[in-house]
Amino acid sequence: MLRFTDSLTGDKVDFEPRDPGKASVYWCGPTVYDVPHLGHARSTLAFDVLVRYLRWTGLDVTAVSNITDIDDKIINRAADEGSTEPDVAQRFEATFVEQMDRLNVAHPDLRPRATEYVDRMVEVISDLVERGMAYTTDSGVYFDVDRLDEYGALVGRSVEDLREGAGARVDVDEDKTDPLDFALWKAAKPGEPTWDSPWGPGRPGWHIECVAMSLHLLGDGFDIHGGGDDLVFPHHENERAEALGCGRAFARHWVHNGMVQVDGEKMSKSLGNFTTLAGLLDAWDPRALRLLVLQTHYRRTMEIGSTTLDQAAAALARLDKFADRMAEADLPDAAADDAVLDRFRAAMDDDLGTPQALAVVFDAVRDANRALDAEDDDTAAALAAAALDATTALGLELGAAASPDADAGDDPEATEIDGLVDRRLAARAAKDFAEADRIRDELTARGIVLEDGPSGTTWRRG
């Protein structure tokens, strides 16, 4: 039985789906006003693994993640570059999807856009107004926090507490009767995209979209709502307020992932293009980032840097070699080792303990290698099957074929290097090791690493 930490209570709770055998999951996607950063990657990876694992255990999962395609930042961006909001949104949504694809993130079943949900948002806001949970001013419609006893439950703070800190970082809109109240509908401002509403032209507030989408697509009382830690307040607190304010059951469980820290200075020094996810993905195998993310528990703050990425890449290389070795060993068909799978499942069931789950995988890898060394093919096959099944559940494809280097295409330099490698092979065959080593040294100086194997010599850029 899967258990995970519910942000609402802070306790580990058993996951009991609303509908037996199924799971409904919603997590907040990006606001598409710029290229994705490392935080997007971590968060998206966290929920990708959650969804994959739920499916692996046999649940029928419906996964929904939104795209916020209208918001202040998008408007500002469009103004800055002299384009339009839809243009900005479409461009960066495409970039987001493309980069998540590189990370082998499974597409959510549904990826609704805010601009497609304005009508439903208006319905929810109308409901709130009718129930007296919201009020109207010249600048828009606001949720009245005082009307909801439970407000603050998700952050674990009282309304008085919150009120004290309100405005500490951002100026408070003077139209609101309470600094904690938040916008459901923003009245039109000149030059901004607008939609019609019972309160005049304008655009929706931020939180309302997730409520309208999740309740519409997944139904009241859906199972899991997730997002980054930084969204707990105010975003998720306010979403919850909106749904409860309508008298509707909202998410049964809340799951939040921790933040990413980057040693920016060190990073830019070693690799100038590292500040964006794209830069990272160009410099490292995307699977190394996934592995690195999995090696840290999803709730913890984690450090991503060139050192930790290199370390993850080295571990990944070992897993690739393992997968290749087992594939080439011509092992008998074997069912995955149950003991390994049980340990894997136990680790994952305990709040998605991917670090321990990977420890299980690495243990199995070592044991399988040892079994193969001892020519115990049956044991090796069972262990390898379990290890590979587990990594698949985590979204990690293994083996040289899975590496982005596998299809590097034609490289003008490659032909020349191949020629040098051939000459070295000839020299070795003639026992002219001095010449062979000279060629190798020359290639080494150029950053080329040679690997002599039973089936010939391969090279790679080190």
Next chain:
RNA sequence: GCACCGGUGCCCGAGCGGACCAAGGGAACGGCCUGCAAAGCCGUAAAGCCGCGGGUUCAAAUCCCGCCCGGUGCUCCA
């Protein structure tokens, strides 16, 4: 300022009151392999006690209190 989360070996990072343990990964070292390497495989050692100081307990890295340091939040940031 207030709130929440965290501070574990050379590095990343598990552990959340006890005897299967201070996991696992990277690096290091040794062996096998190799003409020699590289890669790979196997093995070894490494935290004298898990930020600091108190306390609770038969028993604490794990609970409580104080302090120091880092992160996040306090209206639109995953």
